[in-house]
Amino acid sequence: MFDPLTAEEWRAVALSLRVSFWATAVSLPLGILVAYALARWRFWGREVLNGLVHLPLILPPVVTGYLLLVTFGRRGSVGAYLDQWFGIVFAFRWTGAALAAAIMAFPLMVRAIRLAIEAVDPRLEQAASTLGAGRVWVFATVTLPLILPGILAGAILAFAKAMGEFGATITFVSNIPGQTQTLPSAIYAALQVPGGETQALRLVLVSITVAMAALLVSEWVSRKVAKRISGA
Amino acid sequence: MAEVSLVGLTKSYGTNRALADVSMTIPDGAFVVLLGPTGAGKTTTLRLIAGLDRPDAGDIRIAGAPVTADTPAQRDVAMVFQQYSLYPHLTVRENLAFPLRSPVLNWPEAEITRKVGEVAEVLRIAHKLDNKATQLSGGEMQRVSIGRALVRNPRIYLMDEPLSSLDAKLRADLRIELKRIHAELGATFLYVTHDQIEAMTMATHVGVLDAGRLVQFGTPREIYENPVSAYVASRLGQPRINLLPADAFGPAPAGAVQIGLRPEHVRIGEGQPATVRRVERLGDQTRLHLTMGPHEIVTLTDPHTALAAGAQISIRPDTPLWFDASGNRT
Numbered sequence: 127m128f129d130p131l132t133a134e135e136w137r138a139v140a141l142s143l144r145v146s147f148w149a150t151a152v153s154l155p156l157g158i159l160v161a162y163a164l165a166r167w168r169f170w171g172r173e174v175l176n177g178l179v180h181l182p183l184i185l186p187p188v189v190t191g192y193l194l195l196v197t198f199g200r201r202g203s204v205g206a207y208l209d210q211w212f213g214i215v216f217a218f219r220w221t222g223a224a225l226a227a228a229i230m231a232f233p234l235m236v237r238a239i240r241l242a243i244e245a246v247d248p249r250l251e252q253a254a255s256t257l258g259a260g261r262v263w264v265f266a267t268v269t270l271p272l273i274l275p276g277i278l279a280g281a282i283l284a285f286a287k288a289m290g291e292f293g294a295t296i297t298f299v300s301n302i303p304g305q306t307q308t309l310p311s312a313i314y315a316a317l318q319v320p321g322g323e324t325q326a327l328r329l330v331l332v333s334i335t336v337a338m339a340a341l342l343v344s345e346w347v348s349r350k351v352a353k354r355i356s357g358a
Numbered sequence: 359m360a361e362v363s364l365v366g367l368t369k370s371y372g373t374n375r376a377l378a379d380v381s382m383t384i385p386d387g388a389f390v391v392l393l394g395p396t397g398a399g400k401t402t403t404l405r406l407i408a409g410l411d412r413p414d415a416g417d418i419r420i421a422g423a424p425v426t427a428d429t430p431a432q433r434d435v436a437m438v439f440q441q442y443s444l445y446p447h448l449t450v451r452e453n454l455a456f457p458l459r460s461p462v463l464n465w466p467e468a469e470i471t472r473k474v475g476e477v478a479e480v481l482r483i484a485h486k487l488d489n490k491a492t493q494l495s496g497g498e499m500q501r502v503s504i505g506r507a508l509v510r511n512p513r514i515y516l517m518d519e520p521l522s523s524l525d526a527k528l529r530a531d532l533r534i535e536l537k538r539i540h541a542e543l544g545a546t547f548l549y550v551t552h553d554q555i556e557a558m559t560m561a562t563h564v565g566v567l568d569a570g571r572l573v574q575f576g577t578p579r580e581i582y583e584n585p586v587s588a589y590v591a592s593r594l595g596q597p598r599i600n601l602l603p604a605d606a607f608g609p610a611p612a613g614a615v616q617i618g619l620r621p622e623h624v625r626i627g628e629g630q631p632a633t634v635r636r637v638e639r640l641g642d643q644t645r646l647h648l649t650m651g652p653h654e655i656v657t658l659t660d661p662h663t664a665l666a667a668g669a670q671i672s673i674r675p676d677t678p679l680w681f682d683a684s685g686n687r688t
């Protein structure tokens with residue numbers, strides 16, 4: 127039962143890692159911006175933005191997947207445009223899986239970063255601004271270093287969520303082995319064929335290993351960063 | 359360095375009016391001290407000038423140009439906060455260097471090192487440069503926060519009770535250093551303090567705030583000798599001015615309801631009988647606590663006085679200040 131993984135299974139694992147990595151990396155700057163806006167700016171539509179960000183957390187994943195299909199599918203309003211002008215296609219590609227994972231993980235990422243920003247004493251930023259530092263410089267040299275643990279926590283949480291994303295992904299990009307079949311989709315597929323339980327179990331173990339590793343790394347990194355920041 | 363003028367500044371927080379129609383001009387190179395009890399609006403004034411808060415009405419001009427629409431950074435000021443807000447993730451050295459590291463300034467590293475060293479020397483924190491900002495005593499943090507402002511030459515220094523958590527000796531030393539910086543650089547200061555000596559020795563001008571209103575603005579001497587009201591008179595002078603009913607020593611001028619006696623207004627040796635209750639020897643001065651009928655009076659006397667509790671003396675007012683029913687000078 128502990129045979130090495132087949133090539134196809136390896137592909138599913140590699141694809142999941144790739145999807146999760148890009149989903150996290152690309153959404154991170156936007157996540158920081160949105161978290162900052164929600165934490166610090168008072169603007170019209172703030173509550174609406176907050177609601178939108180959290181929507182994927184509350185909606186059934188299949189609904190999110192369907193909405194993605196309608197919007198970013200080949201014939202979707204945005205999808206058609208992107209395809210025509212930039213040659214970017216999401217539907218039934220791994221990029222689509224990454225988009226779905228990013229959107230599903232976004233609320234968790236924003237929440238973690240926002241909490242970190244709210245914990246920063248605004249007087250530190252004010253002090254910097256009254257010492258001649260412009261907004262961007264204040265953010266880069268005061269806020270950013272102080273919220274680094276929160277950003278890391280948010281990123282790792284998002285990565286873990288992306289690794290496990292299933293419903294929206296399978297609805298949006300289906301379950302094509304080697305192209306859009308992520309680890310959870312592969313487990314699901316294995317369970318659909320008679321006698322596939324052993325294969326499913328192997329993949330489940332891989333899944334657990336990756337999740338545990340992510341957790342340990344995240345703990346270790348945030349402890350390092352927190353130590354460096356507090357100077358203790 | 360520049361002249362800063364405030365025109366009709368008004369600011370409310372919710373329904374709480376923190377500043378009401380404050381106008382004053384801080385001349386180029388002046389050292390203006392803001393006095394007033396807690397909640398009078400001193401910090402609010404500094405925050406408005408720094409650009410951390412927007413006034414509800416009124417105008418702020420630096421070097422003649424309105425800055426009300428500018429960001430704090432654009433105003434080119436340097437503020438020292440009442441609560442020292444050091445960057446916890448940086449060392450003392452990096453905290454001090456912070457204002458010089460801005461990309462627009464583009465200071466060479468050697469210059470930054472020199473300037474930080476110089477300021478650390480002045481503030482007596484050179485031995486703590488490599489500490490984290492979180493590993494300092496309150497007084498050390500306060501000095502770093504002053505230092506962070508002093509590394510630059512802004513158009514105005516805004517300092518909110520910068521010496522409040524230092525011991526007496528250090529406070530006296532830094533008073534002199536700040537005064538020297540003021541004189542050498544010709545820097546403009548707006549400085550908040552509750553400390554009498556700081557106000558009298560450092561200020562070229564004093565502004566007195568009362569519940570968000572600027573009630574008097576002038577030289578320390580003017581404020582001390584010629585206060586517009588009993589309120590202003592009570593803000594300066596140690597021991598505080600004695601306020602008694604106007605007729606305590608006999609007939610009073612028309613309209614006067616209170617007589618104000620500073621220690622130098624109490625002439626000992628003639629006039630009404632009074633009893634010495636307590637002799638308080640403070641080293642550089644000796645205070646006499648007197649009772650005269652139902653009234654209590656505190657005054658100063660010769661440090662080596664032979665007077666003791668229970669002694670009977672006589673006192674009379676000498677060119678006192680008179681105040682009317684609303685506390686204004688008559």
Ligand SMILES: Nc1ncnc2c1ncn2[C@@H]1O[C@H](COP(=O)(O)OP(=O)(O)OP(=O)(O)O)[C@@H](O)[C@H]1O
Pocket residue numbers: 371372374375376394395396397398399400401402403440
């Ligand atoms: N952010 C704020 N929100 C609400 N009220 C405020 C705020 N800041 C100041 N106030 C109020 O405005 C008034 C003036 O406050 P300010 O901080 O200017 O006083 P201050 O003269 O600096 O007093 P202190 O000597 O205690 O520092 C006070 O009544 C205070 O409660």
Ligand SMILES: [Mg+2]
Pocket residue numbers: 400401402440518
């Ligand atoms: Mg204050």
